[in-house]
Amino acid sequence: MSAPVPSVPERDLVRNDYRIILDLVEPGSRVLDLGCGSGHLLALLRDRRKVGGYGLELDEERIVECIERGLSVFHCNIDDGLRDFDNQSFDYVILNQTLPVTHKPELVILEMARVGRRSIVSFANFAHWRVRLGLLLNGRMPVSETIPYQWFETPNIHHLTLTDFDVLCRRNRLGVLDRYYFRHLDRGAVTRRCRWANFRAAYALYLLAPEA
Amino acid sequence: MSQSASQDNSAVGSVGVVESRRMRLYDADDPLRLDSGATLAPVDVEYETYGRLDAEAGNAVLICHALSGDAHAAGLHAAGDEKPGWWDTLIGPGKGFDTERYFVICANVLGGCKGTTGPQSVNPATGKPYGLDFPVVTIHDMVTVQKRLIDRLGVRRLLTVCGGSMGGMQALEWSVSYPEAVRSAIPVASTYRTSPQSIALNEVGRQAILRDPNFRRGQYYDGAAPNAGLSLARMIGHITYLSDQSMHEKFGRDLRHRKAYGYDFEPEFAVQTYLHYHGERFTKRFDANSYLYITKAMDYFDLSQGYPSLRKSLARAAGCKFLFVSFSSDWLFPSYQTREAANALRNSGIDVTFVELQSDYGHDAFLLEVGEMTKIISAFLGYLGGVRP
Incomplete structure (x- = not known):
């Protein structure tokens, strides 16, 4: 009688960032996903890792999709969204491919560390050699697989590189527990060691915890 | 009804001609005990139902009305009626509360004037209408009466209880007073306590x-x-x-x-x-x-009262799933009040979704923003109805 719960699209099952996160997150933990979109990652975490998840999302259409999947989601902006969250009330707080969209990235990273025991942050590397080359040769803002927008229509207002992020973490006494690098979101290998990572990695995913 | 038809907008319709019924729930031998300490008998309740209760009695939805509402939430009382029930846009075949799938109950509140016992009912002590001799009632008292009604209707656990404005207060009250009897609550354009502005x-x-x-x-x-x-x-x-x-x-x-x-x-x-x-x-x-x-019942409503914090009070609702809906231009029950309740629940580890819909309609939006509310409510109930408790 009831409508079937919408399944997670095939292409998302093989996403590198999703696969890393599914491996990282311990079963039964509590997860907060900032900018959870249609809830694909949270649904996977719930169904495969028995994770109790919450999402934050701004877009009404996507919120409806989360609700269809039975997920709990808060309609708010990440930039002022964590104020009302208790200290250390989640095991993991995830910010997946969303950092460059936030207005106050440093505040968001600090808030994540306050609310969660561990933070997971994944983003596209603006210092990847293809991006560098594009800017060098064409003299225009790079448009690529990792940064698929023209400068005038991009939602990304804070582009960053791996080195930039390392500096931000050090500055805020956030310890990097693990780093993962990959070339593509939806295919290809993931590696935890990469020489010249800031030059060669298109994406990175960090596992962070406040330094003791 | 087939799955595709229930998803199809063309299947949206009316529950048709319906009638209100009345049931005596309390009498002199078994009076209603009120929060004020007073007792009240007899107590009759006027109610309507739409759709059919399934074999496991698991598809029942209670709709709670606002200040000036009544039991007539959907359909028409007579074929030529000018106006349908007050939430007819959301209740009916293929609508947000799909009567092909859910058994929908709506009752006039205690203290009301649309068939349920209230100040214009006859006071058995004098043989005249109560007037101001009617005892002051609370939102909790209204819910106590509704609980007995659903017991009599053979419903042990509601799939959801939903209402706008004062109806949302009742939905919240249900979740903390009878957590075992509600799987979910949907307070719309509502608050966990009436603000001084509303009291004024x-x-x-x-x-x-x-x-x-x-x-x-x-x-x-x-x-x-x-x-x-x-x-x-x-x-x-x-x-x-x-x-x-x-x-x-x-x-x-x-x-x-x-x-x-x-x-x-x-x-x-x-x-x-x-x-x-x-x-x-x-x-x-x-x-x-x-x-x-x-209005006095609304003024007294404050779920945090008597508890060290709102969170402690709302923690009573553990096991209940919540969907809060507020509207951006509602200044009677502003979004921040809804958000406070939702935050307290979430920080207690309770499943809660909060949506603030953009609307220019003010508080009335809960009666007017039909499209967005239909999407949200059908999504919420669709998942809940598909998962066995």
Whole structure:
């Protein structure tokens, strides 16, 4: 009688960032996903890792999709969204491919560390050699697989590189527990060691915890 | 109904002609014990149901009405009726509360004037209407009565309880008073406690009634009713249901019945005639005493009272799933109040979804933003209804 719960699209099952996160997150933990979109990652975490998840999302259409999947989601902006969250009330707080969209990235990273025991942050590397080359040769803002927008229509207002992020973490006494690098979101290998990572990695995913 | 048909917008329809029923829930041997300490008997409840209760009695939905609502939430009382039930846009075949799938119950609240026992009912001690001898009731008292009704209807656990405004207060009250009897709650445009601003507005409305010379200590049923006071109360109410933006759009500075200013005090702006019309019309369908009692019940509503914190109070609802909906331009029950309750629940580890819909309609949005609410409510119930408890 009831409508079937919408399944997670095939292409998302093989996403590198999703696969890393599914491996990282311990079963039964509590997860907060900032900018959870249609809830694909949270649904996977719930169904495969028995994770109790919450999402934050701004877009009404996507919120409806989360609700269809039975997920709990808060309609708010990440930039002022964590104020009302208790200290250390989640095991993991995830910010997946969303950092460059936030207005106050440093505040968001600090808030994540306050609310969660561990933070997971994944983003596209603006210092990847293809991006560098594009800017060098064409003299225009790079448009690529990792940064698929023209400068005038991009939602990304804070582009960053791996080195930039390392500096931000050090500055805020956030310890990097693990780093993962990959070339593509939806295919290809993931590696935890990469020489010249800031030059060669298109994406990175960090596992962070406040330094003791 | 097939799955595809229930998803298909063309299948949206009306529950058709329905009738209200009345049930005696408390009598002199078994009176209703109220929060105030008083007892009340007899207590009758007027209610309507739509759809069919399934074999496991797992598809029941309770709809709670707002201040001036009644049990008639959907369909028509007679084939030629001009107006359907007050939430007909959301209740019916293929609608948000799909009556092909859910068994929907709506009852007039305790203290009301639409069939459920209230101040205009006959006081067995005097043989006359209670008037101000009717005991003051609370939102919790209203819910106590609803609980007995659903027990009598054979429902042990509601799939959800939903309401807008004061109906949302009842939904929240259900979740903390009877957590074992509700799988979910959907408070819409509501609050966990009435703000001083709302109490102030309610008070002005009540004073308009109490100071009407026809009020006569509430014993006006044999003569002229305090209609001037009641219509004034309703006019104030209507202002709080709208927003600055919606008044601009609905009325502007347009004149009615006049082409130019009259330089007198007759109603001439469209917004004036609107308020006069609705104030006047309200006196034909509502009882002034009920207005006093129901607004008082709202004033007393505060789920945090008697607990060290709101969170401690709401933690009683563990196991219940919540969907809160608020509207951006609602200044009577603003979004921040909804968000506070949702935050407290989430910080207690309770499943809660909060959505603030963009709307210019003000508080009235809960009756008007049908499209967005339908999407959200069907999504929520669709998942819940598909998962066995």
